[in-house]
Each structure stands twice: as structure tokens, then as C-alpha cells.
Amino acid sequence: MPKFYITTPIFYVNDKPHIGHAYTAIAADVLARYHRMSGDETFFLTGTDEHGIKIQEIAEKQGKQPKEFADEISAKFRLAWDTLNISNDGFIRTTDSAHEDAVRKALSEMYKQEWIYKGSYEALYCVGCEQYKTKSELVEGKCPDHKREPEVHAEEAYLFKLSHFAPEILKRIKSDTIKILPVTRKNEVVSFLEQEGLNDIAISRRKEKVAWGIELPFDSNHTCYVWVDAFLNYVTGLGWSGTGSNLSPETLNLKFWPANVQLMSKDILRVHATIWQAILLALGLETSQTLFIHGFFTVDGQKMSKTLGNVVDPIEIAQKYGADVLRYHLLREISFGSDGDFSLKRLEERYESDLANGIGNLVARVLGMTEKYTSGEVPQVTTSALSNIWDVYDAHFAKLEPDQALSAVWAFIGELDKFVDTEAPWVLAKTDRGRLNADLYILLENLRHLGRLVWPFMPATAEKIFAQLGLPDELKVGYDEGKKWGGLKPGTRVTKGDGLFPRLEPA
Numbered sequence: 328m329p330k331f332y333i334t335t336p337i338f339y340v341n342d343k344p345h346i347g348h349a350y351t352a353i354a355a356d357v358l359a360r361y362h363r364m365s366g367d368e369t370f371f372l373t374g375t376d377e378h379g380i381k382i383q384e385i386a387e388k389q390g391k392q393p394k395e396f397a398d399e400i401s402a403k404f405r406l407a408w409d410t411l412n413i414s415n416d417g418f419i420r421t422t423d424s425a426h427e428d429a430v431r432k433a434l435s436e437m438y439k440q441e442w443i444y445k446g447s448y449e450a451l452y453c454v455g456c457e458q459y460k461t462k463s464e465l466v467e468g469k470c471p472d473h474k475r476e477p478e479v480h481a482e483e484a485y486l487f488k489l490s491h492f493a494p495e496i497l498k499r500i501k502s503d504t505i506k507i508l509p510v511t512r513k514n515e516v517v518s519f520l521e522q523e524g525l526n527d528i529a530i531s532r533r534k535e536k537v538a539w540g541i542e543l544p545f546d547s548n549h550t551c552y553v554w555v556d557a558f559l560n561y562v563t564g565l566g567w568s569g570t571g572s573n574l575s576p577e578t579l580n581l582k583f584w585p586a587n588v589q590l591m592s593k594d595i596l597r598v599h600a601t602i603w604q605a606i607l608l609a610l611g612l613e614t615s616q617t618l619f620i621h622g623f624f625t626v627d628g629q630k631m632s633k634t635l636g637n638v639v640d641p642i643e644i645a646q647k648y649g650a651d652v653l654r655y656h657l658l659r660e661i662s663f664g665s666d667g668d669f670s671l672k673r674l675e676e677r678y679e680s681d682l683a684n685g686i687g688n689l690v691a692r693v694l695g696m697t698e699k700y701t702s703g704e705v706p707q708v709t710t711s712a713l714s715n716i717w718d719v720y721d722a723h724f725a726k727l728e729p730d731q732a733l734s735a736v737w738a739f740i741g742e743l744d745k746f747v748d749t750e751a752p753w754v755l756a757k758t759d760r761g762r763l764n765a766d767l768y769i770l771l772e773n774l775r776h777l778g779r780l781v782w783p784f785m786p787a788t789a790e791k792i793f794a795q796l797g798l799p800d801e802l803k804v805g806y807d808e809g810k811k812w813g814g815l816k817p818g819t820r821v822t823k824g825d826g827l828f829p830r831l832e833p834a
């Protein structure tokens with residue numbers, strides 16, 4: 328059975344999740360659900376990144392211990408993912424003791440093999456990014472993302488021989504052994520590596536500077552650089568214990584490495600394409616298969632920021648409109664891999680046009696007619712009247728284009744609407760009962776397919792469709808079997824329940 332391992336970045340616990348984080352989680356969830364549904368053995372990992380100076384500073388400001396603070400925010404991420412129906416198999420926290428133990432072991436291993444050595448360094452550091460910056464990355468002396476002047480770090484530290492791995496990483500990226508998608512992002516990384524190369528980086532701070540971190544096992548005066556700790560989540564989250572490159576021993580989940588898709592936005596691509604891959608090479612593990620860089624989006628045309636007060640809370644949106652509405656809107660509105668914009672106005676427009684008047688109306692119409700003309704009983708099976716939707720859908724998923732798969736599903740809804748309009752069952756009810764029954768079967772069976780098609784995107788909606796079609800166990804039907812014509816058996820009772828997407832109350 329093919330396997331599919333997908334990860335999101337682990338999110339900083341400096342604040343509760345916003346819609347940008349939710350987008351990554353939802354997109355990963357759609358891909359994970361698709362792969363699970365199509366029979367792949369799937370593991371979907373997400374979690375929280377909890378160490379480092381940024382968290383230490385914020386906790387201090389709030390008069391809390393960093394762990395106590397991290398506990399609170401990490402719980403908010405979990406609550407948000409539950410609210411959004413995210414089906415992650417694992418949720419890793421970098422303060423989990425198994426993770427911390429594994430990081431210590433991995434560090435010892437790298438130190439033993441002399442990939443880590445003691446030295447000193449002088450560099451500019453942005454606390455907002457938790458990353459070192461080159462002068463060329465600054466705009467008017469400040470980090471362009473955090474509008475804050477970087478700190479000058481000049482101190483003793485342990486360094487990681489990143490420079491050693493640069494040629495191998497470049498080779499693997501160029502040959503797509505480490506695939507970076509969309510290809511424009513690959514090109515950016517390649518030209519960066521070709522022009523600037525990689526320098527060794529500090530992977531520790533003295534404890535008096537950063538106390539909130541994993542202590543280096545070979546020098547208790549230092550804590551580990553938060554990114555090294557964080558990257559390892561992708562393997563410790565599968566149960567990797569920190570040593571050895573054999574990734575299929577007793578712990579079942581380790582067979583999932585390497586990740587098929589590591590999802591993130593452009594802000595953290597460079598570190599994933601360089602430091603993370605180098606750590607994997609240093610530890611003798613396989614490098615990532617695909618880094619997929621989805622778009623970074625603004626809200627109402629502006630970068631989300633606390634100062635602007637335009638930070639969107641995904642839980643509030645899910646509570647007001649429903650999780651499926653947010654899931655649908657984000658996947659449909661933002662072309663996967665391109666930057667985009669989020670606005671409530673657009674969400675409400677799509678709610679009306681695509682959900683209430685689109686899928687909601689179609690399902691209600693077909694079930695209403697079935698109740699009216701056949702007392703809710705599914706008529707005799709007709710010969711197949713299914714479009715090539717499944718081929719199109721699978722092809723888009725194979726190319727990591729869930730947004731295109733979703734558009735194709737909405738085109739399919741449009742075809743079914745057209746079928747109702749041209750066949751006019753209300754006329755056939757008076758003129759041709761045979762054709763009416765055949766048409767109703769075609770429509771009802773197509774709704775079953777529609778439920779399956781929307782499930783990865785809108786699981787709660789799909790389940791409502793199956794319940795209304797009298798198919799509570801539909802999701803237990805295997806993928807290929809479910810794609811065949813005729814799954815809906817004659818005589819099944821359907822019921823037009825509540826509308827899937829009631830009209831929005833005027834604000």
C-alpha cells in the first residue's frame with residue numbers, strides 16, 4: 328500500500344492561531360484526507376514550536392513561566408484544529424519529553440561526528456524570525472518582516488557545518504530529488520545557493536542569553552538553536568528517538584519518513600531547503616521528497632498585524648459560518664501556490680453563490696423532487712451517466728492542485744444543475760414517468776459521487792449529503808468501488824433534511 332506523509336510547519340506559540348496558520352492546516356488536511364480516502368497509508372503531522380527567545384520574552388512580559396504560556400497557546404492551536412475538523416494523526420509539541428530526548432541524542436550524534444564544533448560567531452539576528460540575517464536581507468537596517476533592527480550577536484557558540492552540505496543540497500534540489508514546488512520557488516533557492524552558498528551557522532546560545540531551550544548534551548552552558556530543535560519534529564513526531572538511520576524499526580510510524588509533502592509558506596522555505604536538509608544528511612536520514620510552498624496571503628489587501636487590528640481568528644469564522652465554509656473558501660479563493668487575499672466580503676459572496684445557491688440548492692432540489700415524485704424512494708438503476716470528473720479530480724490531486732480539483736467539482740455541480748434544467752422533471756412528472764425515474768436516479772447517484780468528491784474539502788457537508796441520501800456507511804466503501812456507477816441502491820429512502828447552507832442573516 329503506498330504511503331503518504333504530510334507535515335505542516337510547527338507553529339510558534341507566541342500568539343493564538345490566525346487564519347494564515349489555519350490555511351496551512353486546512354490545505355494539509357485536504358491532501359491528507361484525499362490520500363486516506365484513496366487508500367494510501369497516511370500520516371499527517373502538525374504541532375507547536377515552543378522554545379526560543381521569542382517565546383521566552385513574551386512569557387516574561389505576561390509574568391508567566393514559558394512552559395505555562397506555551398501550554399496555553401498550544402492548547403489553542405489544538406482547539407482551533409478540532410474546530411476546523413483537521414484530521415491530523417499526530418500533534419507534536421517541542422516541549423514533549425520524547426522530542427526533547429531525541430533532540431539531545433541527535434545533537435550528541437552530530438557532535439560526535441564533528442558536524443557540530445565549538446567556535447564563535449558574529450552575526451545579525453532577528454528575534455521575530457528567530458533567524459540570522461545577512462545585511463542584504465535588511466531594508467533600511469531592519470528586518471522587512473518584523474520592522475525591527477536585528478540584534479548583533481558576537482559570542483562563543485557551537486556551529487553546524489552547514490557549508491559542507493551546500494553542494495549536495497544544491498545537486499539534490501536541481502535534480503528534484505528534493506522537489507521544491509511551485510518551480511519558481513525552486514529557482515529562487517537554486518539561485519540563492521549558486522550565488523551566496525551556505526556558511527556554517529551557530530546552533531547554540533549561551534544559557535544566560537536564551538534559557539528557554541534544550542540544553543546541549545555536551546555543554547550545559549548552552550541551549551540549542553530553536554530551528555534545529557523545531558526541524559527534528561518532522562521525525563520525532565513519527566517516533567524517531569534521535570539515533571540511527573534505520574527508519575523502519577519497531578515503531579510503526581517511522582516508515583513514513585521521508586515526508587511526501589512538507590507544506591509551508593515562502594517565509595520559511597529557505598531554512599527548510601538548507602538547514603533542515605543538511606541536518607537530515609548529517610544524521611544519515613533521507614532528505615525531504617517535496618517542499619510545497621503555498622501562497623502567503625493578506626487580509627483586505629494588507630499584511631495581517633496586531634497593530635493594524637486585522638488579524639482574523641479562524642475559530643470565530645468557523646463558529647459564524649461553519650468550518651466547511653472557511654475550508655471551502657480558502658481552498659477556492661487562493662490559488663494553491665500563489666499569494667492571495669482574504670476578505671469576509673468575498674467569503675460571504677462565495678457562501679451565497681457557490682454554497683447556498685450552488686451545492687446546497689442542487690442537493691435540496693434533487694431530494695425535494697425525489698420526495699415529491701417517488702415518495703423519497705430511489706428508483707431503478709440506469710446505465711452510467713457519470714462524467715469524467717474522477718479522472719480530472721485524481722489528476723489534479725496527483726499534481727498537488729487541490730484548488731483545481733475543487734473547481735472541477737463545482738463545474739460538475741454546474742453540469743448537474745443544467746441537467747435538471749434541461750430535463751425539467753416537473754414536466755416529465757406529467758408526461759413521461761419512465762424518463763423521470765431514470766433522471767432522478769442519475770441525479771441521486773451523482774449526488775453520491777458529489778458527496779465523495781467534496782469529502783476531503785468539506786467533511787461535515789459530505790456526511791450530511793450521505794445522511795440525506797440514506798447512506799450512513801458510504802465512507803466505508805473503498806475508493807475504487809465508490810467511484811463506480813450504481814452504488815446507490817434502488818429502494819433506498821432519501822430525505823430532504825435541513826438545507827446544507829441556509830441563507831445568511833443580513834448583518
Ligand code: MSP
Pocket residue numbers: 335336337338339346347348350351376557558590591592593594595622623624625631
Ligand atoms: N515555528 C516556525 C516553523 C518551524 S517548522 C520546523 C514558524 N512558525 S509560524 O507560526 O510563524 O508559522 C509560519 C507558517 O504559518 C507559514 O510558513 C505558513 O505555513 C503559515 N502562515 C502564517 N501566516 C500566513 C499567511 N498570512 N498566509 C499563508 N500562510 C501563513 O515559522
